Amino acid sequence: MATEEKEFQKIEEGGKESIRKEEASRDKIIVRTSIIGILANVFLASFKAVVGLATHSIAIVLDAVNNLSDAASSLITIIGTKLAGKAPDRAHPFGYGRIEYLSAMVISVIVLYAGITSLTESVKKIITPEAPEYTTVSLIIVAVGVLVKIFLGRYVKGVGEKVNSDSLVNSGEDATLDSIISASTLVAAAIFLWKGISLEAWLGAIISLIIIKSGIEMLKDTLSKILGERADVELVREIKKTVAGFPNVHGAYDLVLHNYGPDTFNGSVHIEVPDTLSASDVDELLRQIQVEVYKKHQVILTAIGVYSVNTQNEEIKEMREKVFEAVMEEEHVMQIHGFYVNLEKKTLRFDVVVSFDAEDRGAVYQKIVEKVQAMYPEFALEVALDTDFTES
Numbered sequence: 001m002a003t004e005e006k007e008f009q010k011i012e013e014g015g016k017e018s019i020r021k022e023e024a025s026r027d028k029i030i031v032r033t034s035i036i037g038i039l040a041n042v043f044l045a046s047f048k049a050v051v052g053l054a055t056h057s058i059a060i061v062l063d064a065v066n067n068l069s070d071a072a073s074s075l076i077t078i079i080g081t082k083l084a085g086k087a088p089d090r091a092h093p094f095g096y097g098r099i100e101y102l103s104a105m106v107i108s109v110i111v112l113y114a115g116i117t118s119l120t121e122s123v124k125k126i127i128t129p130e131a132p133e134y135t136t137v138s139l140i141i142v143a144v145g146v147l148v149k150i151f152l153g154r155y156v157k158g159v160g161e162k163v164n165s166d167s168l169v170n171s172g173e174d175a176t177l178d179s180i181i182s183a184s185t186l187v188a189a190a191i192f193l194w195k196g197i198s199l200e201a202w203l204g205a206i207i208s209l210i211i212i213k214s215g216i217e218m219l220k221d222t223l224s225k226i227l228g229e230r231a232d233v234e235l236v237r238e239i240k241k242t243v244a245g246f247p248n249v250h251g252a253y254d255l256v257l258h259n260y261g262p263d264t265f266n267g268s269v270h271i272e273v274p275d276t277l278s279a280s281d282v283d284e285l286l287r288q289i290q291v292e293v294y295k296k297h298q299v300i301l302t303a304i305g306v307y308s309v310n311t312q313n314e315e316i317k318e319m320r321e322k323v324f325e326a327v328m329e330e331e332h333v334m335q336i337h338g339f340y341v342n343l344e345k346k347t348l349r350f351d352v353v354v355s356f357d358a359e360d361r362g363a364v365y366q367k368i369v370e371k372v373q374a375m376y377p378e379f380a381l382e383v384a385l386d387t388d389f390t391e392s
Contacts, residue, residue, distance in 0.1 A: 026163045030081045033159045037074035037171060040152050041067045044145050051138040060142060062118040062204055063182055066211070067145075069114040070174055073107040077167040080104075084261055097261015098226070104166040105222040111174055112215030115208050122204030129201055142186055149179035166225065170218050177214055181207045230389055231257040231265070239269070239297050243289055248273050248281075250309050253337045253351070256389050257299065268303040272337065275308045282306060307338040316341045319376070323350065326375065327368055332358035334388055341379075348372070349382035361385065 045067035052060035080103025088095045157172025159165075188203045236255055243252035250272035257267040271289070273282060286304045293301050310316040320339050327336050327350075335353040342348075352368055354361045365385040373381055 108218035115211030119208030125201035
């Protein structure tokens with residue numbers, strides 16, 4: 001018990017030292033990867049700008065500008081990661097982890113702006129075309145750029161997925177898109193050298209539209225996370241499994257997770273326990289659950305609500321079975337929990353989870369209340385319409 005108390009206190013103070021080391025390591029990986037991205041993109045942008053201006057190729061010039069925007073994105077990722085790593089303070093007691101989402105949003109806006117700008121320039125070139133003047137050296141440089149961006153895109157996105165960094169994932173996807181753009185300029189060059197037909201401006205317009213689409217999708221995904229998405233179903237399932245695995249826990253329900261940055265969660269859950277447990281028994285159980293969930297899932301359960309379950313009365317057990325059967329046969333009902341009957345006060349209470357698929361959740365709830373009330377007219381009902389926040 002003493003050991004559990006100490007571990008619980010560590011959780012209250014902000015987690016174990018090992019977790020802080022993991023977070024510091026994650027930040028170093030993100031910064032290192034971003035620096036590699038900056039160096040690669042500045043290198044490519046410099047060469048492509050020279051080649052594009054020398055050959056009068058609008059597509060290559062736009063490609064160079066795109067590389068500069070990628071370098072800026074990597075810089076923003078570094079700044080965002082550093083700010084997100086600030087320790088919690090009085091103003092922000094849950095830390096600054098959500099800044100990473102803001103940096104990812106800024107990167108999305110940069111990509112979108114680059115697409116709109118390049119589309120404008122491409123349209124101008126369509127109206128007033130200018131024939132490119134390709135050289136062997138210029139095409140080799142562009143080809144090398146294609147290879148560099150392919151490897152850079154895969155590397156950055158792979159690291160981003162590994163450390164759960166939206167900023168790196170967005171940067172990696174953008175780099176992969178850039179490799180396609182660079183490859184398309186080679187195709188345009190080949191067509192011009194072979195047939196004498198210049199598709200530079202039209203290709204630039206198509207590339208611009210692809211960039212704009214990518215920017216919109218990145219922005220949409222990032223805004224969705226800022227607004228608050230449902231927690232990962234697998235994580236929720238595993239946490240509930242851990243909680244329900246404790247002796248005297250009959251079920252885990254109403255798990256709510258609050259995201260304060262990638263891999264940073266606080267949450268709450270309700271559990272059903274026998275009505276025979278004392279307050280000290282429940283207190284010890286809750287502390288054990290909090291410690292175990294933090295150990296296994298790195299999630300801090302800031303609150304655990306308790307539903308008392310009738311275990312000593314056969315009449316109530318029979319009532320429970322009848323109510324469960326009657327409620328669960330209704331369409332769109334996902335779950336019923338927190339069932340408890342007080343025979344002395346003549347009260348019957350439970351929570352019912354109704355799916356978002358129901359056209360009118362309130363109507364389903366009302367039908368359930370009326371149905372159970374008809375079954376037990378002598379009881380006062382306390383029925384709560386509940387929500388499954390992880391419903392897929």
